[in-house]
Amino acid sequence: MEFVVVIPARFASTRLPAKPLADICGKPMIQHVYEKAIASGASKVVVATDHQKVFDAVSAFTPDVLMTREDHQSGTERLAEVMDLLQLSDDTIVVNVQGDEPLLAAENVSQVAALLADSEAPMATLSVAIEDSEEVFNPNAVKVVSDVNKNALYFSRASIPFDRAHMMDCDNRTLVDHTYYQRHVGIYAYRVGFIKQYIELSPSPLEQLESLEQLRVLYHGYQIKIEQARVTPHAGVDTAEDLARVVNYLKSKSE
Numbered sequence: 001m002e003f004v005v006v007i008p009a010r011f012a013s014t015r016l017p018a019k020p021l022a023d024i025c026g027k028p029m030i031q032h033v034y035e036k037a038i039a040s041g042a043s044k045v046v047v048a049t050d051h052q053k054v055f056d057a058v059s060a061f062t063p064d065v066l067m068t069r070e071d072h073q074s075g076t077e078r079l080a081e082v083m084d085l086l087q088l089s090d091d092t093i094v095v096n097v098q099g100d101e102p103l104l105a106a107e108n109v110s111q112v113a114a115l116l117a118d119s120e121a122p123m124a125t126l127s128v129a130i131e132d133s134e135e136v137f138n139p140n141a142v143k144v145v146s147d148v149n150k151n152a153l154y155f156s157r158a159s160i161p162f163d164r165a166h167m168m169d170c171d172n173r174t175l176v177d178h179t180y181y182q183r184h185v186g187i188y189a190y191r192v193g194f195i196k197q198y199i200e201l202s203p204s205p206l207e208q209l210e211s212l213e214q215l216r217v218l219y220h221g222y223q224i225k226i227e228q229a230r231v232t233p234h235a236g237v238d239t240a241e242d243l244a245r246v247v248n249y250l251k252s253k254s255e
Contacts, residue, residue, distance in 0.1 A: 001093075001113065001114060001117045002043045002092075002093070003042055003043065003092075003093040003094065003095055003110075003113040003117075003189070004042060004043060004044045004045075004046070004086070004088065004092060004093070004094050004095070005037040005040065005042040005044070005045040005046070005094070005095045005096075005097055005109060006045075006046050006047075006048055006079055006082050006094055006095070006096055006097070007030070007033055007034060007037060007045065007046070007047045007048065007097050007098070007099045008048050008049075008075050008078050008079065008096070008098070008099055009030050009047050009048065009049045009054050009058070009099035010049070010050055010051075010099070011049065011050060011051030011053060011054050012051075015238055015239050015240075016237065016238065016239055016240060016242075016243065018053070019099075019100055019237065020049070020054050020057070020099050020100075021053060021054060021057055022237070022243055024102055024243070024246060024247055024250065025247060025250050025251065025254075028057050029099070029100065029102050029237065029243075030047060030054065030057065030058060030099050031057075031058075031061050032102035032103075033097065033098075033099055033100075033101055033102055033104055034047060034058070034061070034062060036101075036102075036103075036104040036105070036106050036109075037097050037104065037106070037109060039106035040095075040106040040107075040109035040110045040113075041106075041110050042095070042109065042110075042113075044064065045062075045064060046064045046065070046066060046082065046086065047062070047064065047065045047066070047099070048065075048066045048068050048078055048079075048081075048082045049065065049066070049067060049068065050067070050068055050069065050070045050072075050078075052067075055067050066082055066085055066086075068081050068082065068085075069081060074213055075096065075098075075213075076096075076195065076198055076199065076213060077199055079094070079096055079190070079195055080195050080196060080198075080199045083192050083195055083196070088192045089192065090191065090192050090193030090196070091191060091192070091193065092191070092192045093113050093116055093117060093189055093190070093191060093192075094189065094190050094191075094192055094195070095109050095112060095113050095187065095188070095189045096187070096188045096189075096190065097109060097187060098186055098187070098236055100236045100237045100238065101233070101234070101236045101237070102237065102246055102250075103233075103234035103246060103249070103250075104233070104234075105229070105231035105233055105234075107230055107231045108126060108185070108187060108229050108230070108231055108233055109187065111126065111227075111229065111230055112124050112125060112126050112187055112188070112189045113189050115150075115189065115225050115226075115227055116189040116190075116191070116225060119150075119223075119225045120223075121151070121222075121223040121224065121225045122190065122191050122193075122194035122197075122217075122222055122223070123188060123189065123190050123191075123194060123214075123217055123222065123223070123224045123225070124188070124189045124224065124225040124226065125152070125184065125185065125186075125187060125188050125189070125214070125224060125225075125226050126184075126185040126187055126226065126227065126228070126229040126233075127144050127146075127182040127183060127184055127185055127226055127227070127228055127229065128182065128183050128185055128228060128229050128232050128233065129181065129182060129183075129228065130143070130181040130182065130183050135183065136159045136181055137159055139157040139158075140157075141157075141183050142155055142156070142157060142183065142184040142186075142212060143155070143156055143157070143158070143159065143160050143181065143182065143183060143184065144156075144160075144182050144183070144184040144226060145160055145161055145180070145182070146182070146226050150225050150226055150227050151223050151224065151225060151226070152214075152218065152223075152224040152225075152226045153218075154215075154218065155184055155210070155212050155214055155215055155218075156210055156212075157210055157211075157212070161180055161181075182228070184226075185229055185233055186236075187233075188214075194222070198216070198217065201216055201217075201220050203216060204216045204219035204220070205219075206218075206219055207219065234246075234249075
């Protein structure tokens with residue numbers, strides 16, 4: 001099975017400016033992500049950025065970096081531009097890896113690619129079990145429910161499914177005793193042909209209400225395959241505190 005990994009790396013970040021270039025144990029964050037993606041067995045790994053400083057930093061460790069437009073409204077639009085620049089065939093599988101995940105598990109990249117390759121769906125993603133009841137109610141933790149055939153039914157920032165028996169009793173302690181609470185992991189595999197279709201789809205009211213781009217796919221009747229990640233992923237880097245946590249973790253691993 002062959003697949004390509006694309007890593008979007010935007011320079012601008014409200015909470016952590018110049019995030020892709022943040023130093024982590026002597027390397028910029030984007031290099032850590034790139035190296036983990038390479039370890040997944042991808043046939044090609046490409047970094048796509050919108051800023052010259054990121055382009056120059058990536059060029060220092062790989063020639064596989066592309067400059068993209070600054071006016072994209074979503075990561076998928078940037079991905080579509082990359083597909084055009086690389087001139088990939090419509091049946092090529094592409095895994096979109098976020099550029100702020102320096103602790104990315106390479107196994108999860110190959111897993112989501114294989115999940116898509118073994119199906120007729122145009123798109124695939126992963127989830128993890130929620131083990132903290134606070135996360136059930138955290139709108140930043142996107143929840144997902146799926147059917148018996150590994151098709152995503154819905155994604156939401158709300159606590160889905162609604163556990164009527166326990167929530168009506170305000171008994172939040174028992175919520176995570178069940179396996180039906182799953183948090184979405186933001187890694188996607190697509191077929192190139194579907195990326196081209198996606199950007200032509202009209203935004204859905206569900207997508208706009210929840211601020212979740214993947215709901216456009218379900219709204220228009222397409223399947224998204226999903227299964228639980230074999231390796232529980234570490235959280236990405238959004239803040240300076242997150243960055244310090246990653247640095248401390250990697251230092252402890254090297255001691």
